[in-house]
Amino acid sequence: MHSEARPSKGLTAAAIGGLLFLHLPILLIFLYAFTTEDRTYQFPPPGLTTKWFAVAWNRADIWPPLYLSLRVAAISTAMAMVLGTLVAAAMARSRFFGREQISLLIILPIALPGVITGMSLRSAFAIMDIPFSTLTIVMGHATFCIVIVYNNAVARFRRLSGAVLEASADLGANGFQSFRYVLLPNLGSALLAGGMLAFALSFDEVIVTTFTAGQQSTLPIWMLNELVRPRQRPVTNVVAIVVFVTTFFPILIAYYLTRGGSETAGGGK
Amino acid sequence: MTNAVTFHKVSRHYGKVKAVDAVDLSIAEGSFFAMLGPSGSGKTTCLRLISGFEKPTAGEIRIFGQDVSDTPPNRRSVNTVFQDYALFPHMNVRDNVAYGPMVAGVGKTERYAKAEEMLALVKLDGYGDRKPGQLSGGQRQRVALARALVNEPRVLLLDEPLGALDLKLREAMQDELKALQKRLGITFVFVTHDQHEALSMADQLAVFNEGKIAQIGSPSEVYDRPATPFVANFVGSSNVLPPSLTAQLGGAAAWASLRPEAIRLVAKGKGKMNGTVAALRYLGAGSRVSVMVGETEIAALVPAGEAAPEAGAEVGITFETSALHVMAGS
Amino acid sequence: MSRSAILPNRGLADRLSALFWRRPRVLLLLLITPPLLWLGVVYLGSLGALLLQSFYSIDEFSGVVVEEFTLKTYGELFRAANMDIILRTLTMSASVTLASAVIGFPVAYFAARFARGRWKAVFYLGIMLPLWSSYLVKVYAWKLILAKEGIITWAADSVGLGFLLDAVLALPGVGGNSLSTSFIGTWLVFVYVWLPYMILPMQASLERVPVSMLEASSDLGATRGQTFRSVILPLAMPGVIAGSIFTFSLTMGDYIIPQIVGTSARFIGQAVYQLQGTAGNIPLAAAFAVVPILIMLVYLSLAKRGGAFDAL
Known part of the structure; x- marks a missing residue:
């Protein structure tokens, strides 16, 4: 009898190959930030320099998009955390008519392609004559960030034994005390993880944003313009590194916050 | 109080x-x-x-x-x-x-x-x-x-x-x-x-x-x-006797309970009723003997040290009349 | 004992808690109303607006949207050029989904069955990080890789396989001037970007296959190949279908990737984007956007029958 305790060499190679395929391309972004060639994507780079970081720092057109992206991500995350937690609390504590429909409604903004969410908002703004602004960007982002927070929160609610809240009430705590002393400490890390992921998602979102931003530029939109009409290509790489790092760490933190549970963050984007 | x-x-x-x-x-x-x-x-x-x-x-x-x-x-x-x-x-x-x-x-x-x-x-x-x-x-x-x-x-x-x-x-x-x-x-x-x-x-x-x-x-x-x-049944797995059997034993025609430990097994014909041993379970402190009396299964507890009958044996069943408890409910 | 069995009320918080205890629906309503209002008004309202717009039309002379119900715009959608766009998008979505499943399966299978302890974490993070990390950065990375003067050309030339690359690029229909301006390039980037979305659900469904079941299969004399075909693959299928929902839907709605890497032939997403932007034809853009919704509705109902939602 052969047991399949050990993977075959072919499978191991294919699995590791698959992982490398997912990761190696990113490294090139870092390499090209140091190339001396700024007109083509020549490989290998003819020479290496660190001057592009200084150039990027001094480019005035980068800062406003960066600020806008940070502001949009912060506001959207805050809104999504409130709305996502509320709906998770409602969904976790009771069964009621229309529950299935609501869960579908929460998931829809990420289940349907971004272009639909974007185009829908665009249509609504057109019909209602709403001018583009930071608020219109936030409306789109908050909508698809709710599900991220919801997913994290609802999983933790499910794991948190309902008896713990009953025990709190039994010992004399009113609803607000139970929330403050029992629910929040147990939910905190899951909410933080959800917030981190929502922030990462919002910070680098481009598809919906192009429909809702009007003349404003978020950092991803700035990058998109540079990709279509490149100038000083390595500067784009420097910005790409900034975007990558700004999203990388929240994701990593989210992973560590929820590690060990059955609901490890990032199971579904 | x-x-x-x-x-x-x-x-x-x-x-x-x-x-x-x-x-x-x-x-x-x-x-x-x-x-x-x-x-x-x-x-x-x-x-x-x-x-x-x-x-x-x-x-x-x-x-x-x-x-x-x-x-x-x-x-x-x-x-x-x-x-x-x-x-x-x-x-x-x-x-x-x-x-x-x-x-x-x-x-x-x-x-x-x-x-x-x-x-x-x-x-x-x-x-x-x-x-x-x-x-x-x-x-x-x-x-x-x-x-x-x-x-x-x-x-x-x-x-x-x-x-x-x-x-x-x-x-x-x-x-x-x-x-x-x-x-x-x-x-x-x-x-x-x-x-x-x-x-x-x-x-x-x-x-x-x-x-x-x-x-x-x-x-x-x-x-x-x-x-x-x-x-x-639930409290202590007592024997539950149907009304017909209770009446046969001299009680009213109602459901009755009989504790296994209240029963003694004797030779066939020497007890209040007769039955066939269906199964035996050794419990350490004694043996639990299942006796079929017609359609009804009666469990008896035989303390350790006493001889337990073998499966298939015909036995008599006896007990103190006061042990038979006739129930009001159904 | 003189103590009462009922403790005293300590103020507003206690009184509110008591109200929620007496009427749990009040609390539920308080919790669910704000998010429902947001999703219902902002999101569903927008979807409704999209549908509404798609039944409007555009005045060909003035370029102004005529806000009257008409099927004219949908009629326009069925022009040959537009049908080409839809068919091209569907072909791309299908081939990207297929490739993701083939490339992703070994990773998912290995991660689910053989990765233990530290390797489990490595695989998990190794799949999750690319899933979440910046979309645009990932696309940009491939712009660098596929460029004519980029690493692939360099690598092919260094090992003397430049002719092979040229042969691939010479293929009619999918080739092009360089990989970054070819259909193959677009396809590669799509596969790369959406691959993690396929791996995770596949891994989830494979993890639910009990090892004892595989042992039973080999006990009964099945070879590895037979076990794979008759036990593992059918059990992994819900995961594959769940993953395919993502890869299919995401490919169908994307307009950034074909814009940055690929030919001038357009996809649905690009059509929507250009029609609402430069062309200013919001009704036709809306009608185009309805197409992926319909396709995904059909896809989802088929997938539901395949039991894919248990793997999500």
Whole structure:
């Protein structure tokens, strides 16, 4: 009898190959930030320099998009955390008519392609004559960030034994005390993880944003313009590194916050 | 004597499911009261009705004479030891036990002193800094007990508190709980599906079946004089005789119960009735012999040292007439 | 004992808690109303607006949207040029989904069956990080890789396989001037970007296959190949279908990737974007956007029958 305790060499190679395929391309972004060639994507780079970081720092057109992206991500995350937690609390504590429909409604903004969410908002703004602004960007982002927070929160609610809240009430705590002393400490890390992921998602979102931003530029939109009409290509790489790092760490933190549970963050984007 | 808890025609229906159906119940102050029954019989729902986690769909619940229909759980002077203990996972043992005083606004020094006192009561002095996750099942159970007692409740509810413990620990805890209840003098209401536990610990017990109470009484009353075939069967696996057989043995034509340990096996024709041995089970302290009398299976307990018959043997069955208990219910 | 069985009320918080206890629906309503209002008004309202717009039309002379109900715009959608766009998008979505499943399966299988302890974490993070990390950065990375003067050309030339690359690029229909201006390039980037979305659900469903079941299969004399075909693959299928929902839907709605890497032939997403932007034809853009919704509705109902939702 052969047991399949050990993977075959072919499978191991294919699995590791698959992982490398997912990761190696990113490294090139870092390499090209140091190339001396700024007109083509020549490989290998003819020479290496660190001057592009200084150039990027001094480019005035980068800062406003960066600020806008940070502001949009912060506001959207805050809104999504409130709305996502509320709906998770409602969904976790009771069964009621229309529950299935609501869960579908929460998931829809990420289940349907971004272009639909974007185009829908665009249509609504057109019909209602709403001018583009930071608020219109936030409306789109908050909508698809709710599900991220919801997913994290609802999983933790499910794991948190309902008896713990009953025990709190039994010992004399009113609803607000139970929330403050029992629910929040147990939910905190899951909410933080959800917030981190929502922030990462919002910070680098481009598809919906192009429909809702009007003349404003978020950092991803700035990058998109540079990709279509490149100038000083390595500067784009420097910005790409900034975007990558700004999203990388929240994701990593989210992973560590929820590690060990059955609901490890990032199971579904 | 005042009653700690009274139910007057209390029902808890979920749509068509009658979890608790028109239950009348009085629990005397200072007693150790057990609610016994199979799962789904309504005993846990009754407990949750007392603590306030369930609201009756009909009827009235009084605690020490006061109607609590409108009182949420946090304002009832009743505390619970939960089945899975429900300790707060993010707090250490001391903070778990001090939780009740904390939400009542008691200062840190005072409530920690109180927590230490309670931990000493359950013999867990020095465990205050541990997290619930670092404790054994038995220790968690004690923490849950200390946490529930710290508020000095007038009624302590225990929901299958020993269910998760192994046999040895369970027996030790049974004695301890009983001793604790005597010492504190509080009313204990104890839910269990284990008839031995209920019989050995309770002053009074209620046997639940399908949302109703089948019988209330002292352990010996319930054991010796079961009110219905269900009680006879559930409490101590008694023999249940159909009306025809009872009549044949000289009783009224009604259901009757007969304890296995009350039966002696004799030679065929020498007893009150005859039967064929169907099976034998060795129990250590004796053997349980199944005898088929017509269609009815009668179990008899043969003590160790006495010769047990072999399967297939024809035997006679005899017992003291007073051991045959004719039941009122059906 | 003189103590009452009912503890005193300590103020507003207690009174509110009591209200929620007496009427749990009040609390539920308080919790669910704000998010429902947001999703219902902002999101569903927008979807409604999209549908509404798609039944409007545009005045060909003035370029102004005529806000009257008409099927004219949908009629326009069925022009040959537009049908080409839809068919091209569907072909791309299908081939990307297929490739993701083939490349992703070994990774998912290995992660589910053989990765233990530290390797489990490595695989988990190794799949999750690319899933979440910046979309645009990932696309940009491939712009660098596929460029004519980029690493692939360099690598092919260094090992003397330049002719092979040229042969691939010379293929009619899918080739092009360089990989970054070819259909193959677009396809590669799509596969790369959406691959993690395929791996995770596949891994989830494979993890639910009990090892004992595989042992039973080999006990009964099945070879590895037979076990794979008759036990593992059918059990992994819900995961594959769940993953395919993502890869299919995401490919169908994307307009950034074909804009940055690929030919001038357009996809649905690009059509929507250009029609609402430069062309200013919001009704036709809306009608185009309805197409992926309809396709995904059909896809989802088929997937539901395949039991894919259990793997999500």
